[in-house]
Amino acid sequence: MQQQHKQGHLLPPPPPPPQHNQQQQAPPQQLHTTAQGPYKCNVPGCTAAPFPTQYLLNSHANVHSSERPHYCPVRGCSRSEGGKGFKRKNEMIRHGLVHQSPGYVCPFCPDREHKYPRPDNLQRHVRVHHKDRNKDDPLLREVLAQRAEGPSRGRRRRL
The missing domain is CATH 3.30.160 (Double Stranded RNA Binding Domain)
Known part of the structure; x- marks a missing residue:
């Protein structure tokens, strides 16, 4: 079916939607770029996905260095x-x-013998050793709310 343009001219019908063929491949110039990026590690045997920036590739190079x-x-x-x-x-x-660290002590261990330097360490301990406890348990939240002394850490938040 043809469509009419404002001035009365006929327009050709729109092209059919592309057929998705599993054997279809990207043009050769696009094969080197992926969703991650075009910067690939050249170290033999490295299976890291390509990086979106040269900076990230350079940072990745540290894993291959001593x-x-x-x-x-x-x-x-x-x-x-x-x-x-x-x-x-x-x-x-x-x-x-x-x-x-103020020391994050597990509130669920009877002897309070498990003390961790970072909150994520305590969370992992609870997830593994106290599976019956909820991550939103008020006792756990109270311990995790502690803050180390000194300058602010973590992400900056907008006011």
Whole structure:
């Protein structure tokens, strides 16, 4: 069926919707890009999905390196200078919570012997060892609400 244009001219019928054929492939120029991105790790045997930016590919390269350039600033820590260190800066920052933590004690263990440096560690403990407890249990929420002393951590929130 043909459609009329405003000025009375006939327009050709719209093309039929594309048929989805399982054997259809993307044109060659699009094969190197995926939903993740065009930057692929070239290290033999690496199965990481392509990255959307060169920056993320460069960050990924750390997993193939033996370098650990980021060290915990706390003297005597096994991850401080001369110790093991970290491959990524964000890992070192997260580790810092171990030293600043108020200690998240499991409210469900009878002896209160399980103390964790980060709230996610306690949550994992509860999920594994206290399957009968709800993650929204008021006792657990109270312990998780503790905050380490010092500057604000985590995501910034808009006011």
